[in-house]
Amino acid sequence: MPDSNYDSVPGGPCRTPSENLAGDKEPEDGRKVMNTANSIAFRSPQFSILSETELKDIHLAALEVLRRTGIRFHHQGALELLQEAGAFVSDGNLVKFPARLVEDAIGSAPGRIVMCDRDGDPAMYLEGTKVYFGTGSDCLNFLDPETGEHRKFTQADIVNGYRLCDALPNIHFVMSIGIPSDVDPDLTYDVQMALMLEHTTKPIVFVTDNRVTCQRAIDVAATVAGGYEALREQQHILLYSEPSSPLQQSETAVDKLLLMAEYELPVVHSPGPQMGATAPITMAGGLVMSVAEILSSLVVHQLKRPGAPFVFGAGLHHMDMSSAQICYASPEFQLTKAAVAQLGRWYGMPTWGYASCSDAKVMDEQAAVEATLSVIMAKLSGANLVHDVGYMESGLTTSFEMIVLHDELAAMADHLMKGIEVSDDTLLVDELDRVGPGGHFLDTRETLKRFRDFWFPGLLDRSIRSQWLEAGGTTLGQRLTAKVLEIIKEHQVKPLDPEKKDKLQEILAQA
Numbered sequence: 001m002p003d004s005n006y007d008s009v010p011g012g013p014c015r016t017p018s019e020n021l022a023g024d025k026e027p028e029d030g031r032k033v034m035n036t037a038n039s040i041a042f043r044s045p046q047f048s049i050l051s052e053t054e055l056k057d058i059h060l061a062a063l064e065v066l067r068r069t070g071i072r073f074h075h076q077g078a079l080e081l082l083q084e085a086g087a088f089v090s091d092g093n094l095v096k097f098p099a100r101l102v103e104d105a106i107g108s109a110p111g112r113i114v115m116c117d118r119d120g121d122p123a124m125y126l127e128g129t130k131v132y133f134g135t136g137s138d139c140l141n142f143l144d145p146e147t148g149e150h151r152k153f154t155q156a157d158i159v160n161g162y163r164l165c166d167a168l169p170n171i172h173f174v175m176s177i178g179i180p181s182d183v184d185p186d187l188t189y190d191v192q193m194a195l196m197l198e199h200t201t202k203p204i205v206f207v208t209d210n211r212v213t214c215q216r217a218i219d220v221a222a223t224v225a226g227g228y229e230a231l232r233e234q235q236h237i238l239l240y241s242e243p244s245s246p247l248q249q250s251e252t253a254v255d256k257l258l259l260m261a262e263y264e265l266p267v268v269h270s271p272g273p274q275m276g277a278t279a280p281i282t283m284a285g286g287l288v289m290s291v292a293e294i295l296s297s298l299v300v301h302q303l304k305r306p307g308a309p310f311v312f313g314a315g316l317h318h319m320d321m322s323s324a325q326i327c328y329a330s331p332e333f334q335l336t337k338a339a340v341a342q343l344g345r346w347y348g349m350p351t352w353g354y355a356s357c358s359d360a361k362v363m364d365e366q367a368a369v370e371a372t373l374s375v376i377m378a379k380l381s382g383a384n385l386v387h388d389v390g391y392m393e394s395g396l397t398t399s400f401e402m403i404v405l406h407d408e409l410a411a412m413a414d415h416l417m418k419g420i421e422v423s424d425d426t427l428l429v430d431e432l433d434r435v436g437p438g439g440h441f442l443d444t445r446e447t448l449k450r451f452r453d454f455w456f457p458g459l460l461d462r463s464i465r466s467q468w469l470e471a472g473g474t475t476l477g478q479r480l481t482a483k484v485l486e487i488i489k490e491h492q493v494k495p496l497d498p499e500k501k502d503k504l505q506e507i508l509a510q511a
Contacts, residue, residue, distance in 0.1 A: 045419060046129065047380050049339045055346050058284065062291035063099050070096040071247050071296040075254035081303045095296070102295050105302040111348045113266050113309045115173070116234040118201040118224060118496075124172055126266075126311065126350035129382025133355060133410055134173035135165060136388035137207045137240065141397040142178055143362065145484045150361075150397065153178030155191065160488045162199040164400055167491040170410035171403065173203040175240070175387060178398055187508075189213040190220075194508055197224050198496050204237045205268075205387060211255035214239065216507065218263055223503045224496065228263065235309065238266040238385075243293045245273035249300075257297060261304040268311035268352045268385070269297040274326055275318040283316070283336055290314035291343060311385060312344030313352020326394045328357045329370035338381035345382070353383025356406035357391035363401040363477055367392065371402060372409055379413040401480040404487075408459050415455040459483060 050058070070088075073079050073095050083089045088096040113126040124132045142153045161177040176192040183191045189208045196204050197220060204221070208214040217237070218228075225231040239260050244250045253269070260267040271293045273279035279286040294312060301310055316336040317326045327333055337354050344351035355378040360367035378386045388395070390403040431446050441447050459479050461468060474482075496504075 045380060045417060046382060047338075048342055049335060049381070050342055055343060058287050058291060058343065059346075061288040062295060063097075063102060065247075065288060065292040066097040066102060066296060067099070068096070069247065070094045071249060071293065073249045073254065073296075073300070074251045075249065077258065078249065078254045078300045081300055085299075085303050087299075097296065097299060101299050105295070105299040106347050106349075108302045108306040109298060109310045109347075109349050110307060111350070113235060113311070113350050115203040115238065115266070116236050117203060118197065118236060118494075120225070120230070120234045120236075123203050124385070126384040128345070128384075130384055131353075131379055131382060131386055132172035132384060133170060133378075133386050133389055133406065134202075134205060135161070135171065135175045135177050135403065136357065136391045136395065136398065137175035137177065137205070139178045139391065139396065139398040141393070143392070143397060143399045143401070145400050145481050145488075152181035153398075154182050155180040155195070158192070159195055159199050161398070161400060161403075162196055163491050163493055164403060164484065164487050166200040166202060166493050167487045168404065168407040170407040170414075171202070171389065173205055173385070173387075174200050175205045176207060177390070190216055190508055193217045193220055194504055197221065197504065198501065199493050201494050203235075205240050205385070206237055207240050208256065210252050211259055214256045214259050218259075218265065220504050220507050223507060224500050232264050235266055238268065238311070240387075241267065241269050243269065243271050243297060245271050245278040245293060246289060247293065249293075249296065254300065257301055258304045261301050261308040264305060264308045266309035266311060267301070268313045269294070269301070270311075270313040270315060270352055272315040272317070275316065275332070276321065277319045279316065283332060283339070286316045286318075286336065287314075287339055287343070290316050290340065310349060311352050312340070312347060312349040313383075313385075314340045315354060316340065325359070327359060328354070328388070328391060328394055329359045329374065334373060334377045337383065338377060341381045341383035350385065351383045353378050353381070353386040354388045355386045356389040356402060356409065357395065358402065359392075359394055361393050361397070363392075363399050363405075363480065367399070367402060368405065368476070371405055375406065375409040375413050376416070379410075379417055400484045401477065404459070404480050404483050405476075408457065411458070412455060 072093050074093060079089055079093060082095050085101055086098060087101055111127065114122050115124040117123040140152065141150060142157050143150055158178050158180055162174055165171040165174045174196055179188055190213065193206055206217050208217055221237045222228045222231045225234055225236055239256060241253045241256050243253060257267060257269050271290045273286060273290065275281050275286045279289050294314060298310055301308060318330060318332050320327050341351045341353055355374040356371045357374060358367040358370040389406045390398045392399050392402060428446055431444055435441060459476065
């Protein structure tokens with residue numbers, strides 16, 4: 001499609017919004033639409049950070065970067081694929097992309113991914129503005145909920161984390177959470193995958209350090225799924241990997257990207273640059289670079305296996321120049337992650353996001369404020385696969401209390417996203433007429449019928465002071481810790497089939 005035609009194409013350069021959902025004509029995010037007589041449709045709150053013109057400007061700027069500046073691919077197989085497809089390779093490994101290659105890749109990537117749980121039942125529909133939350137990966141440090149100690153993760157800690165997530169309804173997928181310090185470093189990723197498969201039934205987003213460990217992760221997941229074909233059909237696992245910003249693709253990352261394409265398993269190849277350090281200082285410039293890196297990844301991925309599932313994502317942070325730390329909770333990051341989600345939808349692909357992460361060092365008021373803002377922003381911007389729940393201290397530490405707080409915040413945000421229903425059934429003109437001036441609505445039929453429709457918190461407190469004191473006068477932080485310890489003590493994960501567990505252990509023993 002010629003560049004000049006972008007203005008005439010709704011929903012982005014290669015797809016219309018209806019095509020993104022495989023013909024599904026219902027609202028993309030499951031929003032209810034009233035069809036009663038004399039009523040108007042209502043929609044949940046949603047916003048767009050970028051205008052249609054700005055989306056196109058970023059896209060065209062990214063195409064120009066790909067055409068003029070190019071991306072260095074440190075991977076011989078990828079270079080051969082790209083050159084054969086018509087990319088221009090110079091200076092050994094510098095690849096410059098004609099627009100046609102990029103457009104073809106966008107057009108062949110699926111607009112919908114259905115991820116299943118361990119039993120093979122659909123659990124997440126990555127499409128439109130449907131939002132699902134999960135943890136982060138590979139944190140070095142842990143805030144122990146029993147002692148309050150800040151220490152390294154152990155294998156027992158990450159198992160407790162997976163069990164905690166398995167119990168929480170608003171944690172929809174898991175990542176590795178932490179790096180266990182009591183495991184041979186060469187086996188870290190094998191152990192993480194095995195423990196996730198055993199200790200939660202939820203979909204898994206995994207990380208590995210090279211093609212070999214990525215292959216072993218696929219092998220053990222296939223064992224649990226019932227074979228490679230069953231795993232491909234169920235899409236129970238998704239790989240997270242990254243380019244090397246600015247404008248480079250490492251051999252290791254591309255190895256994993258191409259391996260996932262071979263198996264037709266989903267992958268998010270998400271840049272993680274910092275504005276002012278590894279990306280331009282402006283948000284718009286950082287978005288242009290991120291989009292260029294994502295699209296270069298998509299091209300080689302789709303050349304390997306057209307139609308293989310790919311998630312559009314980037315974590316465009318900025319560096320706080322006063323501390324040289326990456327900011328996970330800044331307003332700029334809230335804006336860029338919303339923009340990335342919108343861009344991904346515009347391209348017609350499932351999207352990646354971030355929420356319930358904080359720059360605070362402990363589970364305090366700062367952490368609660370930053371988590372709340374990030375959850376609301378994630379819901380309003382409609383990213384599909386939203387990770388890093390529980391991250392603290394710029395991604396260096398995980399808090400289980402933060403994960404439980406997120407579960408409460410996500411429930412609140414879900415209610416917020418329902419919006420306000422305005423219809424014949426809710427205007428209640430007849431009820432107003434029956435009660436009349438000076439009356440009350442405490443015992444009316446509609447009140448008794450509907451009062452449970454309001455959202456009721458599980459951990460946030462609404463009681464009067466005397467009731468609160470009588471119940472122990474606990475703070476939110478204390479209640480979060482108590483909830484964490486209760487779940488860890490009591491929750492039982494559905495057991496993995498013993499035969500599959502034995503096979504999984506056999507594979508690990510050969511690692």
